[in-house]
Amino acid sequence: MTTSYLVIHSMLVKQDRSREQESGDKWEVQLRKGCLELAILAALWDERRYGLEILRRLESDSDLIVSEGTVYPLLSRLKALGLLRSEWVESDAGHPRKYYALTPAGKQRAAAMAAIWAQFSSSMSTLLGPLTKGSRSHV
């Protein structure tokens, strides 16, 4: 009787923990999702780039691992929305590459998003200051 109670209890506790973990993961995924569009626009800020370059840029400059299956469809969508334009350019490799660049609307949108981001992250950092200090001292 007691054992079965304990088993059930530990199952429930486990479930609770995994649920907590799950909602934490979900939050992180949402956060990353929200940033991906800005990350792509930012990667194109100073010059035109082709898909693989954008992927590499995102991987080297941010800790976002992005798959081809995510980025290429998103690039087409941003283009369809008028934020990006594209052109085919011949390369030394022997095949043409599709380069993307920001349109004026895309530039405007990227700048607006970056301003919101800067404002938001600075106010969050102030708010989170005590929490992150605390976690550091624990480690």
Add this chain to the structure above:
Amino acid sequence: MCDEAQQRIEAYLSRLQKRLRGLNREDVHEILEELRSHILDKAAAGGEVTAAGVDGALAAMGSPEGLASEYVADNLLTRAAVSRSPLRVLDSLFRWASLSVAGFFVLVGSILGYVLGAIFILWAALKPLHPRTAGLWVSRDSTGELTLSLRLGFGSVPAVGRDVLGWWVVPIGLLVGWGLVLLTTRFALWCAREYRRMHLPRRVEAH
């Protein structure tokens, strides 16, 4: 590049092309050319394009079915930004349903929602044509059981029961019908967004 590498690329792209059928022709062409260029670049990272390099590049892209499904779900979202007409949404959903189980269920749910919405709108529209027979009829049979029936008004006046809503059928039918249509569109778009969200970037594992 060896023939084997070339063949693998073509096989992958032709499978993808089959799944993208229905999308704008020019768009499909652009997608295929862009991916071809991507595969060649990635496979040639070490110098020569080899069959093994191509395999690696293709593995990173995932199955053609999965990739096509991503494009189609995104296409649905893009088109919805321009027009939210149910016909357009359904058109995209049919394509999505042919590519993934998730798309199939979203299609079934959406058809159900749109058909129900259309019935309510039709109900409201038919009231002026069938003023005496269309409406919400309530009748009580011999056992006292209450029966509600939504009548479009074809046929003769029912022998028992009475029309409880009268002309209120018109605003109620229109409101509920439109509400269902709008909700269904939102549901379909929400599903497409959630679907895209499932394939999202995760944090780099510690090296």
